Amino acid sequence: MFWFRGPLFLFGVYVLASLQTLFVDEAFFLLNVALAGGLAFYVPVIEWYQESDKMLHSLPVPRSAVVITRYVIAVMAGGIAGLAWSATGRFLLPFLDAQRATPAMWMTLEGVLTFILSTGLLFALFLPLYFRLGMGKGALGFLALSLILLGTGYGTRGLATGSGGPGTLPFPAPSSLIRMRISALLGGMGVAGTLTTILVGTALLLGLSLRLSQRWYERREF
Amino acid sequence: MEPILEVRGVRKAYQGFLLRDVSFSLPRGYIMGLIGPNGAGKTTLLKMILDLVRPDAGEIRVFGMDANREGEAIRTRVAFVHEEPSFYGALPAERVADILRVFYPTWDEETFRGLAKEFGVPLGKKLKTLSQGMRTRFALCAALAHEADLFLLDEPSSGLDPAFRRDLLDRLSGVIEGGQTSVLFSTHITSDLDRVADYITFLRDGCLQFTLTREEVLERYALVKGDPGILTEEVRALFAGVVVGDFGFVALTDDVSATREALEGESVVVDRATLEDVVFYTGRKGEGGMRFRGESA
Numbered sequence: 389m390f391w392f393r394g395p396l397f398l399f400g401v402y403v404l405a406s407l408q409t410l411f412v413d414e415a416f417f418l419l420n421v422a423l424a425g426g427l428a429f430y431v432p433v434i435e436w437y438q439e440s441d442k443m444l445h446s447l448p449v450p451r452s453a454v455v456i457t458r459y460v461i462a463v464m465a466g467g468i469a470g471l472a473w474s475a476t477g478r479f480l481l482p483f484l485d486a487q488r489a490t491p492a493m494w495m496t497l498e499g500v501l502t503f504i505l506s507t508g509l510l511f512a513l514f515l516p517l518y519f520r521l522g523m524g525k526g527a528l529g530f531l532a533l534s535l536i537l538l539g540t541g542y543g544t545r546g547l548a549t550g551s552g553g554p555g556t557l558p559f560p561a562p563s564s565l566i567r568m569r570i571s572a573l574l575g576g577m578g579v580a581g582t583l584t585t586i587l588v589g590t591a592l593l594l595g596l597s598l599r600l601s602q603r604w605y606e607r608r609e610f
Numbered sequence: 611m612e613p614i615l616e617v618r619g620v621r622k623a624y625q626g627f628l629l630r631d632v633s634f635s636l637p638r639g640y641i642m643g644l645i646g647p648n649g650a651g652k653t654t655l656l657k658m659i660l661d662l663v664r665p666d667a668g669e670i671r672v673f674g675m676d677a678n679r680e681g682e683a684i685r686t687r688v689a690f691v692h693e694e695p696s697f698y699g700a701l702p703a704e705r706v707a708d709i710l711r712v713f714y715p716t717w718d719e720e721t722f723r724g725l726a727k728e729f730g731v732p733l734g735k736k737l738k739t740l741s742q743g744m745r746t747r748f749a750l751c752a753a754l755a756h757e758a759d760l761f762l763l764d765e766p767s768s769g770l771d772p773a774f775r776r777d778l779l780d781r782l783s784g785v786i787e788g789g790q791t792s793v794l795f796s797t798h799i800t801s802d803l804d805r806v807a808d809y810i811t812f813l814r815d816g817c818l819q820f821t822l823t824r825e826e827v828l829e830r831y832a833l834v835k836g837d838p839g840i841l842t843e844e845v846r847a848l849f850a851g852v853v854v855g856d857f858g859f860v861a862l863t864d865d866v867s868a869t870r871e872a873l874e875g876e877s878v879v880v881d882r883a884t885l886e887d888v889v890f891y892t893g894r895k896g897e898g899g900m901r902f903r904g905e906s907a
Contacts, residue, residue, distance in 0.1 A: 434698065434700070435698075438696060438697070438698060438699050438700075438738075439696045440696045440697055440698055441696075442662065442692055442696060443692070443695070443696055443697055445660075445662055446660055446662070446685065446690045446692070447685060447710070447713045448682050448683070448684075448685035448686040448713055448714070449682065449685075449713065450681075450682045607664070609657075609662065609663045609664060610657065610662040610663070
């Protein structure tokens with residue numbers, strides 16, 4: 389029952405939240421990035437809550453395997469959330485079509501690449517902090533780091549950028565900063581170049597993050 | 611024969627705590643009790659053996675392997691029971707056992723189920739609904755089911771009732787019968803060690819006080835009781851600890867013959883010391899916080 393109830397609850401929350409956000413591109417996008425995070429960190433959060441870290445590390449499992457597994461799960465969670473994003477959007481397409489003239493974010497290449505880069509960034513930044521500091525302090529560290537990065541991002545673009553207008557949030561969403569950069573890339577490098585840059589860039593980012601996580605986790609004490 | 615566990619010059623510093631230069635070894639086929647007051651460093655030491663904590667200096671070898679470099683191989687053959695076993699509490703005990711089984715090639719399901727039945731562990735119940743004592747019993751079932759060569763038990767008996775504790779001690783004695791398995795367990799309940807321990811290692815304030823056979827401890831230490839009036843600086847220097855009361859003093863000596871010789875003619879009683887006496891009296895400063903042998907001003 390345990391295995392069933394948690395995901396079922398998450399699914400219910402997701403459907404309700406989708407219905408509330410699907411008309412606002414950035415909000416619907418952020419909901420699905422949050423879904424990726426929820427799926428990726430579901431088990432680590434339970435482990436943290438139940439303080440089962442000690443038990444896990446008393447088992448004959450190499451620490452590097454724990455790290456790699458978390459990354460694989462995170463990438464899979466990102467894929468599932470991406471599919472959920474587009475599938476929910478497609479399912480709700482008639483509603484969307486009735487409301488808007490421009491294609492939804494999930495239907496555009498820049499939208500999909502923004503999703504890949506955003507979830508990649510989420511995992512690449514959060515996981516090393518989680519492996520170094522644990523879930524509680526790691527989440528606080530991630531929050532602080534995110535605020536610094538957002539501050540830097542907003543500082544360079546201006547707070548008004550991307551705000552207002554139909555289909556947008558009343559404030560510039562973090563993803564809008566990435567989306568703008570990707571639009572600029574698409575204009576400059578074309579589809580193939582941008583696709584390669586974003587995919588290779590995200591893979592490199594995750595690869596570096598994985599190495600850092602392994603290094604830090606090896607030093608972690610329980 | 612190579613000891614199953616060898617701790618050499620291990621040191622670990624935390625803020626406000628220093629475990630320093632701890633060295634001892636545990637031969638195959640014996641039970642060692644790790645004793646000491648709270649904060650002595652017992653759990654830190656056990657965690658270092660499992661590579662959950664890394665020593666700042668020194669070396670720990672288990673089965674001849676470096677605990678730091680070959681932790682995975684070591685943990686396959688080690689059973690560890692934490693002071694407060696923390697499992698996935700929302701899962702039934704048998705599901706947790708399913709998870710654990712995967713990691714141990716030597717896991718014996720029949721043994722596990724038999725022990726669970728014998729220990730009264732309700733396998734169908736969620737672990738979080740079980741009492742701490744019952745969770746410890748579950749952890750012990752799991753530890754005994756994978757036929758480990760070394761058992762590391764951190765205060766395993768603290769949450770257990772006296773009857774089960776006795777059963778557990780008997781079982782630990784049974785575990786080492788083959789001569790290949792050893793047990794290292796920390797405990798506050800020194801009477802448990804009186805029953806089963808072959809070796810005693812005593813830690814206090816991060817310092818190793820001694821590592822001896824139980825017989826050596828009982829031979830070496832004695833309680834001295836007498837009138838406080840005889841407690842001169844020279845007499846105090848004979849003691850490892852003393853408590854002075856209104857009607858007399860009780861002191862612990864670790865050199866019985868020297869103490870007898872020095873106090874010849876004085877009205878004192880020399881008694882056998884128990885392990886609990888050793889833990890209790892060691893380092894006690896007595897009335898007025900007077901200093902003892904080995905302590906600087």
